[in-house]
Amino acid sequence: MATASTAHDDEIALWISLSLINGLGGQTLCKLLSTFGTPSSIYSAPISQLKEVASEAIAKLIAQGPDNQAIQSTLDWLAIEDNHLITLADKTYPKLLLEIADPPPLLYAKGNLDLLNMPSVAIVGSRNASPQGAKNAEDFACALSELGFCIVSGMALGIDGSAHIGALKGSGNTIAVVGTGLDIVYPAKHRDLAHQIAQRGLIISEFGLNTPSRPQNFPRRNRIISGLSLGCLVVEANIQSGSLITARLATEQGREVFAIPGSIHSPVSKGCHSLIKQGAKLVDHVHDIVSELQPFTGLETIDESETPPEITDNPILTHMGFDPINIETLIERSGLTSEQLSAMLLVLELENKVATLPGSRYQRIA
CATH class of the missing domain: 1.10.10.10 (Winged helix-like DNA-binding domain superfamily/Winged helix DNA-binding domain)
Known part of the structure; x- marks a missing residue:
């Protein structure tokens, strides 16, 4: 008879196997779980019942049973220290993600799982950040992290990377939500940053190992960035920026949206100005964010009475x-x-x- 630990490992293997079925998306997997309860129950169900929830092609693939050979590389990866797989059935699954319309059934993770349920702020923006934009992202991330927030971003070039760097300069609490498998670092320029985040923060992905960088993955992962967070700060963004997708998703998920204004002549300010016109809160100080989110966090109120030092300009x-x-x-x-x-x-x-x-x-x- 299997021990409890062995039974848990067997169930994890079935979660992985389901996630690797070609064409079985997260929403259909959630429907299967809602109908049958557990992965083992899904694999035990008659094909006639499976076809009532999933397509005939998917039902036939499930009826073939788990592909033990395909899941072995993921099991080997999970055996490495600080590598994790979080499922909808786990207590560590982020509570805020359970509130969104399409929560990922599985999350691959590397690092500190405690961050998943910390009060968090998403910081996103242009990959082609201006020097001032990069500094703003870094400074806001550092200040917010020191005040008790975890900084969530996508580890992309530009604003995302600066936000993670700022958080690491502060408390170190930061989550990178990536659009590849966790055995791949993308972009390659952020290899050192990825290692720092894995050591002090957390990297997560809904995509299985060996998933390469595909354009469609990044808009999809944005719902997780916003979903993990109480609010989303857009630092710089042009009108076509993927950051505006994250802001829209944040609004749909009932999260607060903040935007930093910029020069009327700068293309990377146009997206922020558009968000402000649509109702996003204009931000020029970290207090603007904390005053909105503090009631939902249990964190201490910030003393805003300090007078800023007078600046002598060159x-x-x-x-x-x-x-x-x-x-x-x-x-x-x-x-x-x-x-x-x-x-x-x-x-x-x-x-x-x-x-x-x-x-x-x-x-x-x-």
């Missing part, structure tokens, strides 16, 4: 403003020569107060 920064600017316009505004400006801009860049942009343009960093 005259070159004053001439620059906050929009990208070319050297010719800066010469005209400042009255300085090209050589004088170049020397001053180099110093400001080394001080991380100015960034060089493509097209010989410059932008100050607040």
Whole structure:
């Protein structure tokens, strides 16, 4: 007779087997689970009953029984420390995800599972972030994480990566929701970041091992990013940005949506401005987010009475403003020569107060 542990392992194997059936999507799997109760009951059901819930093709594949050879690589992966498989039947399954319309039946995870039920904020935005946008994402993530929030994002280039970096500089509590199998790091440039998140935070995916980067995977994983979170902050986004999909999903899921405004001339501000016009809360300080979410978290209220220090501005920064600017316009505004400006801009860049942009343009960093 199987022990309780062995029985649990056998059931996990059946969960994996069902998830690997070609054409069996999450919604149909949830219907099967709702009808039959457990994976073992699904595999034990007559094909005639299976066809009442799933297509005939899927019913026939289930009736063939579990593919033990196909699931072995996943079982081997699960044997490695800090690798996990979370199912709808597990107590550790994120409670907020149970509230969304189509929760993933399985989540592959690597790292600290305790983060799944922490008060969380999603931070998303453009892959082609401006230097100021990247800094905003990092600063907001760091501050929110130090205040007790877990930062959720998608580990993409740009704003996502900056949000994870900021969280790691703070408490370290961050969840990366990825669109590939967890044996693949995408994008490859974030390999070191992925290792840091796995060590201090958590990486999760609804996709099985060996699932490559496919365009359709990323809009789908966005519902998990928003679903895990109490609110979603969009830092920068153009009108076609996938971040707006995440914001729309957050609204549909009853989550708060926040957006940071930017220059009226910047394409990556257009999406945020559109969200604000539609009712998203305009954010220019971390208190704007915390004041909305604090009642739902049990976290302590922040003292907002501190007066911000007075800032003495550099005259070159004053001439620059906050929009990208070319050297010719800066010469005209400042009255300085090209050589004088170049020397001053180099110093400001080394001080991380100015960034060089493509097209010989410059932008100050607040």
